[in-house]
Amino acid sequence: MPKTALLAIDQGTTSSRAIVFDRNGDKLGTAQVELPQAYPQPGWVEHDALRIWSDVQTCVRGALKDSGLHARDILSLGITNQRETTVIWDRKTGAPIAPAIVWQDRRTADWCRERGDDQRQQWLQQKTGLLLDPYFCATKIGWLLQHVEGARARAEKGELAFGTIDSWLLWKLSGGKLHATDATNACRTLLYNLHSGQWDDELLAFFGVPKQLLPEVRDSASDFGHTERELFGAEIPIGAIAGDQQAATVGQACFAPGMIKSTYGTGCFLVLNTGKDIVQSQQRLLSTLAYRIAGEATYALEGSIFVAGAAVQWLRDAIRLIGAAGETEALARSIEDTQGVYLVPAFTGLGAPYWDPQARGAILGLTRDSGIAHIVRAALESTCYQTRDLIDAMAKDATPPTELRVDGGMVVNDWLTQFLADTLRIPVVRPRTVETTALGAALLAGLQAGSKQGGYASLEEIATLWRADARFEPKMPQHRADALYAGWREAVARTRTQA
Secondary structure (H helix, E strand, O other): OOOOEEEEEEEOOOEEEEEEEOOOOOEEEEEEEEOOOEOOOOOOOEEOHHHHHHHHHHHHHHHHHHHOOOHHHEEEEEEEEOOOOEEEEEOOOOOEOOOEEOOOOOOOHHHHHHHOOHHHHHHHHHHHOOOOOOOOHHHHHHHHHHHOOOHHHHHHOOOEEEEOHHHHHHHHHOOOOOOEEEHHHHOOOOOEEOOOOEEOHHHHHHHOOOHHHOOEEEOOEOOOOEOOHHHHOOOOEEEEEEEHHHHHHHHOOOOOOOOEEEEEOOOEEEEEEEEOOOOOOOOOOEEEEEEEEOOEEEEEEEEEEOOOHHHHHHHHHOOOOOOOHHHHHHHHHOOOOOOOOEEEOOEOEEOOOOOEOOOOOEEEOOOOOOOHHHHHHHHHHHHHHHHHHHHHHHHHHOOOOOOEEEEOHHHHOHHHHHHHHHHHOOOEEEEOOOOHHHHHHHHHHHHHHOHHHOOOOOHHHHHOOOOEEEEEOOOOOHHHHHHHHHHHHHHHHOOOOOO
């Protein structure tokens, strides 16, 4: 029997999961484990990298069991990951030198503010497409090298390795044989030159990062070796790595310039394919890679919202207004509107287009009549308003989108997806498979395997697999949508520390 099943490891901010897909992109088996978050100080967010590794092994075994398949039945494996989260480990022992610093972490905000004058921001943006912000890896690496005893000296001797979560997992899956990443993850570090496609010596010098720390950069669909036989009972070829938002771009088949997708997970990330052109934003959006295949880069504009689904998790776990995320749709439908209540979820600052790491969350407009439903609905609405922030900014840098493809766990909520269409004033399309991040990683792995082995011949072939599940057209009168959004802008202004 030919091998046609594809396996995706999707290591996200709040959970790890593995999904087995067939060649048509349909799920055959899945397993998922929630990932604990650590908040040791205000603005700090950490993960246990060894816990992530253990959970990923559990998920792979669980997904294989759920699908009724074995490791020997898998054609290729793709890895997709929460981006920017930073791990440094010992090359000999494989032990992390400290907890992983999560992308949401703000501990280097003061460092960035002190050095982020306009001239330097312009220099960094021209080289990397990014801004000087705690979001990205470079300042996290610098913090670890400074605050973990002996780390800088050991890094300079080549004893330590840095990686985003994809690189960490690849190291562990390969038994320490391969220290590599792909271009979509490398370009999120502030150390990678978007134009040359290489680590940049000037950037390394500015951030004080020894080059010996860094992984090799490969294409998104590439030969990344194979898993150790003893892990899952047989070696599995590793054929792809892509950051979660780039993987979702592939899963949504946004292969033509002008196509745009938005993923609603822990955060929300809007990615616009700009083809072979690096579009430098004038609206504080990010220039980035969509994917790199056969040495050829396809670029994108991206807007990053730090808190989307994480706001729902906060409602459930921190203030316990709900018992499960699935309750939010009924609560939102139970009232006609929020009666002027806005929730600005700036728990770890504000991302694009504000880039204000000092902003903090707030609930505004409360009255004696406000209840749980108003706050829950305001949390859902905040995701839609933040998306409009990005869409409006993106329309000033490029051609305004005429349709938005959406995915991620939040968009199974029909009320949310309709309110999104009403807020944006464009159709919103949900695909048949909303786990497009995992699907994109699997599809890239299939592309690397090639059609002769049972995979795919081209991106054009992959595009034929995409199917729409539902289309949401704007229904709310525009004057009402604009009035609600104006209230959001006022609420955001009241949480900000930077003009």
